[in-house]
Amino acid sequence: MNILVTGAAGFIGSHVCEALLQHHHVIGIDCFTGPTPKRWKEKTIDMLKKHNRFTWIEGDLLSLPLVDIMKQVDVIYHFAGMPGVRTSWGTTFDLYTTNNIVATQRLLEACKQHRPKQFIYTSTSSVYGEKDGRVAEHMTPTPLSPYGITKLAGEHLCRVYHSEFHVPTTILRYFTVYGPRQRPDMAFHRFIRQMLFDEPITIFGDGTQTRDFTYISDCVNGTLAVLGNEKAIGETFNIGGKERASLNDVIAMLEEMIGKRANKQYMNKAIGEPKHTWADISKAERLLSYNPATPLQEGLRHEVQYIRSLYGGS
Incomplete structure (x- = not known):
């Protein structure tokens, strides 16, 4: 199976690539945006390149020939984006709209012509805003930051491309993931x-x-549990800790x-x-057998x- 991972040099994306490479061919894309120093990300990519099932594409989703790339892809894990709540205010908001909304729409648009078996969009607990007690997926999102708003917009794009063009999307909302390769601003x-x-x-x-802290290996396990799981199509899941x-x-x-x-x-x-x-993770426990x-x-x-x-x- 050929799996495309956008944001392959990033914190979570690189760990997911490592896990996928045990059984699948992975096409990794990254343009080295965000707060993590480029030299650290390049070192991560060099490590992934040691796997003979890894294909590397350095480039921006805003300009790459995505339709051509999609011809060889079975599943997409979409991690690429501009992270960070505190830096999403002010003039930097343009980076968030282009990398979190426009890039996602462009990727989904390419999926209309060469529809993959699955499109997994990675979102964030930041879409919920301030809530009392455990938050479940059915609760109305009320993000408190421009970052959260752009990630929620990406979720809505996934839903309309699923309903109108049958792109088989799944949304994962991560809760404060930590561990090796965590971004230096976290x-x-x-x-x-x-x-x-x-x-x-x-x-x-x-x-x-x-x-609700989530260790990276637990996050990866929850993320991979979606792969090949028909029950996950069209669904949203919280991926949190215990x-x-x-x-x-x-x-x-x-x-x-x-x-x-x-x-x-x-x-x-x-x-x-x-x-x-x-995070209320009962839905992920039930449908994905998720167990942090x-x-x-x-x-x-x-x-x-x-x-x-x-x-x-x-």
Whole structure:
């Protein structure tokens, strides 16, 4: 089976590529956009290129000949996009509309002529906004940021191309994924790096905000469970963890693991971010047999080890 992965050099996309390559041919596309340094992404791609079933295309979905590429594709995993809540305000919004909306529409348009067996769109818990308690897929999305709005627009595009042109779409909403290769702007990566280099830890808000943290291997398992699953066509799934914690709790765990006291600097709450997230994953458990299993402390240890190696074993 030939599987196209957009955003193949990114955090989640690269891990999914690794897993798919065990049994499938993967065509990876990336244009190295976003906050992760290009040299880190190039190193990831070099690793993937060692697999003889991996085909690499460096290019932008806005300009690549997608119709021609689709002729050789059975399934699409669409990870490519511009990430980040805090940077989606102001003049950078153009990057979000082009990379998250226009690029998705262009990819779906190409699927009209050469319809794949599946089109899996990766979305985010940011589409929900602020909700009380567990959030289920049927709840009305009310995003708080321009980023969340563009990802929700991508979801709506998937739904109309499914209903009008029978493109077999599935939507996955990820909840705060962490682990090796996490973007440098994300909280766990920042916290660990700042502690390793004895820098102040910058915390937006009072640190009592909680998240439903999802370790990367659990996220990958949930993502791959959609492949070949006819029950997933036309559906939306939450991909979350089973262990919520506050940022203050996470920092306390990191202090113990790293053996240093954090110099915590609390800043104004970031606009566009909910106070709490909590995924109802019962639908994914029922239809995808999704079962996140990595404890938060174990996942954090893996990320600490990775970031130590990334910055020269500090």
